[in-house]
Amino acid sequence: MSWQPATRYPDPAVRALDSRFAKYMIFSAAIERLASGMRWAEGPVWFGDQRCLLWSDIPNNRVMRWDEPSGNVTVFRRPSNFANGHTRDRQGRLLTCEHGSRSVTRTEHDGRVTVILDRFQGKRLNSPNDIVVKSDDSIWFTDPPFGILGHYEGYKAEPELPTNVYRVDGHTGQATVVASGVSRPNGLCFSPDERHLYVVESGTSPPQIRVFDVSDGGDQLFNDHVFYRCEVGERPDGFRCDVDGNLWAGWGMGEANDGVRVFAPDGTPIGHVSLPERCANLCFGGVARNRLFMTASQSVYALYVNTQGAQEGMKIS
16 A cells, blocks of 8 residues: 655556557656545545545545645545535536435535435435536436445445436436446446446446446436446446546556556547555546546545546536
């Protein structure tokens, strides 16, 4: 678990697996460790208007905050209801998946917390995990059972619902199941044009990344197929797309795999960012959205890259 910053450029921890990745590598950009001391870091989200990063430390029941100008790390929220994934809606409000309350919540601009969804057809959700927002204001999230399997990342309980992927209409608040056949769905992400939705299926052995086509109406999924089937020892978690449609995925497990695996839109692995810890999730941020923030086990890392993160919820034509 030891880590030292690279003293020679380029950083040997940033590797091209395919020639297509070379243009995304910056010669003098090295991996930086921004914070450590978490038990399980997850769910990073960038607040550009405040120049800060928020992320979850699930077992410690808190949300942390890193301030870019000063580099200070502080507690943003404690207790957090064992918060996991986060994102922002198109009005800039924080959306959070909470294991403890088994709900998706929204933090209003004045600090009040509004419950978006905690039940479906009268039954409690399992433990919402990861979350994204589409350009029509709809909220999409995964609901595996990880937060109710024990008392480490939530409260032990019996599942009442299958492990679904949900969509909540951003105007009516109506919830629908958009994918019901995914075993323990985890990370999810739209392609930049919102024509595809990627979903990690953690419950298969080995896990796999599935991709769905999005209907013209933007509220249904079809043509489900495998985007990438993991090899033994590979385990994806959360991910995000860059503006070129490449998928940057939190990756593990073990020394050879821990870090971030980058996939071209055709499913080919093209790059890898090696970390000394398993990376659970990531997001793009910084002034130009060209800084990759990675929540990895006990630490948070960052790397400048020669691309930009696709703007979630802002449709790119």
